[in-house]
Amino acid sequence: MRTSFAIVFAGSGGAGAITAGSSFLQAAAREGYYGLMTKLSGAQVRGGEAAALVEIGVSPTEAQPDVFDVLIALDWDNVGKFAPEIPLNANSLVLADPAAGAPAPAIVATGARIVEIPLSKIAASVEGGRVNMVALGAGAALAGLPMGSVDAALAGMLASKGEKAVAASLAAARAGATETAVLGAAPLAPARKGARWFCSGNEAVGLGALRGGVRFVAAYPITPATEITEWLAPRMAAVGGRAMLAEDEIAAINMALGASYGGLPSMTVTSGPGLALKVETIGLAAMAELPLVIVNVMRVGPSTGIPTKSDQGDLDLVLHGTHGDAPRIVLAPLSIADCAPTTERAVHLAEALQTPVFVLSDQSFGQTETVIDPPARRPAPLKRKAESSATGADFHRYVATPDNVSPMPAPGAPGQQWVADGLSHDDYGHPSNAAKFHVAGLDKRRAKLRDFDYGETWGEIHGEGEVAVVAFGSTVGPVKEAARRLGESGMKVKVVALRLLAPAPTQAIAAALKDAQRVIVVEQNHSGQLYRHLLAEKALPAHAESLARPGPLPFRPGEIATYLA
Amino acid sequence: MSIHETAAPACHQPLTLKDFKSGVEPIWCPGCGDFGVLQSLQRALAAHGRPPHEVALVSGIGCSSRLPAYTSAYGFHGVHGRALPVAAGLKLARPDLEVIVVGGDGDGYSIGGNHFLHACRRNVNLTYIVMDNRVYGMTKGQPSPTTEADWDSDIAPGGSGVQPFSPLAIALAAGANFVARGFALDVKPLADILVAAIRHPGFSFVEVLSPCITFRPEEMEWKKAVQRGALSVNTDRAAAMAMALSVNELASGIIFQGDRPAYSETLPAPTGLAAIEKEFELNAA
Numbered sequence A: 001m002r003t004s005f006a007i008v009f010a011g012s013g014g015a016g017a018i019t020a021g022s023s024f025l026q027a028a029a030r031e032g033y034y035g036l037m038t039k040l041s042g043a044q045v046r047g048g049e050a051a052a053l054v055e056i057g058v059s060p061t062e063a064q065p066d067v068f069d070v071l072i073a074l075d076w077d078n079v080g081k082f083a084p085e086i087p088l089n090a091n092s093l094v095l096a097d098p099a100a101g102a103p104a105p106a107i108v109a110t111g112a113r114i115v116e117i118p119l120s121k122i123a124a125s126v127e128g129g130r131v132n133m134v135a136l137g138a139g140a141a142l143a144g145l146p147m148g149s150v151d152a153a154l155a156g157m158l159a160s161k162g163e164k165a166v167a168a169s170l171a172a173a174r175a176g177a178t179e180t181a182v183l184g185a186a187p188l189a190p191a192r193k194g195a196r197w198f199c200s201g202n203e204a205v206g207l208g209a210l211r212g213g214v215r216f217v218a219a220y221p222i223t224p225a226t227e228i229t230e231w232l233a234p235r236m237a238a239v240g241g242r243a244m245l246a247e248d249e250i251a252a253i254n255m256a257l258g259a260s261y262g263g264l265p266s267m268t269v270t271s272g273p274g275l276a277l278k279v280e281t282i283g284l285a286a287m288a289e290l291p292l293v294i295v296n297v298m299r300v301g302p303s304t305g306i307p308t309k310s311d312q313g314d315l316d317l318v319l320h321g322t323h324g325d326a327p328r329i330v331l332a333p334l335s336i337a338d339c340a341p342t343t344e345r346a347v348h349l350a351e352a353l354q355t356p357v358f359v360l361s362d363q364s365f366g367q368t369e370t371v372i373d374p375p376a377r378r379p380a381p382l383k384r385k386a387e388s389s390a391t392g393a394d395f396h397r398y399v400a401t402p403d404n405v406s407p408m409p410a411p412g413a414p415g416q417q418w419v420a421d422g423l424s425h426d427d428y429g430h431p432s433n434a435a436k437f438h439v440a441g442l443d444k445r446r447a448k449l450r451d452f453d454y455g456e457t458w459g460e461i462h463g464e465g466e467v468a469v470v471a472f473g474s475t476v477g478p479v480k481e482a483a484r485r486l487g488e489s490g491m492k493v494k495v496v497a498l499r500l501l502a503p504a505p506t507q508a509i510a511a512a513l514k515d516a517q518r519v520i521v522v523e524q525n526h527s528g529q530l531y532r533h534l535l536a537e538k539a540l541p542a543h544a545e546s547l548a549r550p551g552p553l554p555f556r557p558g559e560i561a562t563y564l565a
Numbered sequence B: 001m002s003i004h005e006t007a008a009p010a011c012h013q014p015l016t017l018k019d020f021k022s023g024v025e026p027i028w029c030p031g032c033g034d035f036g037v038l039q040s041l042q043r044a045l046a047a048h049g050r051p052p053h054e055v056a057l058v059s060g061i062g063c064s065s066r067l068p069a070y071t072s073a074y075g076f077h078g079v080h081g082r083a084l085p086v087a088a089g090l091k092l093a094r095p096d097l098e099v100i101v102v103g104g105d106g107d108g109y110s111i112g113g114n115h116f117l118h119a120c121r122r123n124v125n126l127t128y129i130v131m132d133n134r135v136y137g138m139t140k141g142q143p144s145p146t147t148e149a150d151w152d153s154d155i156a157p158g159g160s161g162v163q164p165f166s167p168l169a170i171a172l173a174a175g176a177n178f179v180a181r182g183f184a185l186d187v188k189p190l191a192d193i194l195v196a197a198i199r200h201p202g203f204s205f206v207e208v209l210s211p212c213i214t215f216r217p218e219e220m221e222w223k224k225a226v227q228r229g230a231l232s233v234n235t236d237r238a239a240a241m242a243m244a245l246s247v248n249e250l251a252s253g254i255i256f257q258g259d260r261p262a263y264s265e266t267l268p269a270p271t272g273l274a275a276i277e278k279e280f281e282l283n284a285a
């Protein structure tokens, strides 16, 4: 029996491919399957072709499949444009409506078996029936999903559309399933049912921020990060916080920094082009020692690049962006599930260490919907050192302490007034050009981040082996899957997944790579930014290799396994 | 801390200008107009009656933007041109604070011009004081958006050839709720304007003619040239706009006091995180 199943629903804009995919995923989740769904859309702002790429399986799914088992074309519109993102082969099945015309040549060229199924005719036979629901039923039958779960998923998803719409959808789905039954299902092995989370990475980042205590977020819209702020806007109010739509990204980060100075854990959210605008203020947060969380959901750059596709090319910018030496913390979630605890941890670290902290996510995490185990662990909270017993005319804001973090009262505290300043300053915060104060400040800001014990935040090790792969962000999932497959064929691969990218956890990495004969740094960008970073930090052996491959196409486990083998 | 837990303002107590002085020595050139603005602001804050720890001064970069360190209030001396968003974030996070923004014409009208428009439009309860010397003082004498087109400088020999704009007209058009112009060396009248501005709800904008004795010594003539009282209070925005466009740029006084409701500081009662976490759950037992 198969343990995973990958299906694509595709069609023109209004055809409802995404709804079909989402319903399919939720029906599978009710049967205990894990899964993920990636959405593709054409360059048009509205309408145009769309596709839902869904993979479900008996164990957590963190990578796109090498090949899709099934493609159901609601119609052909421009679906052929998606061909590079929908790998098919001779074992794949394509269901196509003869009424929709000839299948796209790029799809035919894959050698997939193409079977005609009169989707539109079946839909027309059901009152209020729609083609996408027929396709949903067909897909469910092919995967061997029971119709009861499809019913339940549709009832949940379409509740707001009224009973009639739900009934029509159910009927259409059942008709689709019946029609497809003749093709025979290759059913999935049964899964263990249990509590699951259903969310995107962007939503999980939002939840992590709220859990961490963020009560102020300011942002300017940008793909693929906007959903975080949209998700947060009503929910921020529900926890007594505020979301601000700023006039631009520079305003957004400065609003967040102002709110942080006021004592509230604060955050700004953006993607590459917006981050490029924010960098001056990141230096200010570092210099004035103000807590701030900056979420960057990477897309393909440089410049406007490909806004809707994933890439890991902003690493250099988050590690180094701003003038002067401005240490910061950079965290990257290890999976969609990890987006929540990593963001929560980012808030704690920003607050406790009075520093800018990046959450480096990417489009592939942010806009993929997934069914996962509820994250088991939450990081232990850390708080801002706001209390001070010192009062007097001149508050000793940057007083030396063993951990290099000085008390930071919020405005309103009597007798502790201080001025946050981007100018080089003495330990009272008074501007000064003196070398001794400047250097002491640089040392303090570096030491407080360098000497902090990040514990398990640094990353995770999966498996054992003399071949070790180092990865971060959404590359971790396909790397883990590649390692699993190689393991099945007898090649042992250790995966070193980095969550803490700065300050670089050199000791933990060195320990993880100690016995490795081969070390490969895998990342989705053109120049090997992680590889260069870790080399510069002396965290890699000299023989380490770089597998750097840019977006927009996602890494698939097969590609990585082929390189490693 | 959440926005709901912020402390209520303490009761007003008698304060003097001295309560708002700090020990930090200004770097300003002797005779700089900004000294007058500092003094006026300290007087105004004393008259307003909230103690220094309940006041936060926010600024960008420039000679004028150095002002926060010269008072005993909380302060935020940020980056060039971005004081207004910092102040909006601070005020909305902490509505209990008195938040006042100060800076120069380069900081506010040039690099920060977009934020100026949107601060007027957003109407957060802030007071914004621009020390307009019609020059970039800190970078040693380049023309700003309020500099005369024919003013000669190293960077624009013979003049920039670009007409200055009218900050008052822009503030009015963009929706500021209180608009005034004062003169730095008229300390007492300026303090009165500032008290009115601080107490007016919403976004209050005060343009202060503040001579740069070093790069624009001729601005010392403003002592005579300022047209005191040439601006009078309008409550109608169109009438204020007509006045702003007809008077010259040395007219002082309060020109507009509007009644736009300030950007909401109150928030709905929180309902908690638990319901939000539930949204993620599938197949809950």
Ligand SMILES: Cc1ncc(C[n+]2csc(CCOP(=O)(O)OP(=O)(O)O)c2C)c(N)n1
Residues within 6 Å of the ligand: B061, B062, B063, B064, B065, B080, B103, B104, B105, B106, B107, B108, B131, B133, B135, B136, B137, B138, B139, B144
């Ligand atoms: C991003 C950035 N660009 C340029 C500068 C250089 N700079 C410092 S102050 C200033 C202009 C100051 O003029 P104004 O705001 O009118 O203040 P004044 O010094 O006249 O009081 C400039 C351009 C800077 N600090 N930051």
Ligand code: SF4
Residues within 6 Å of the ligand: B027, B028, B029, B031, B032, B033, B034, B063, B064, B133, B137, B138, B211, B212, B213, B214, B215
């Ligand atoms: S340069 Fe001009 S604005 Fe700056 S301190 Fe001197 S007089 Fe004042």
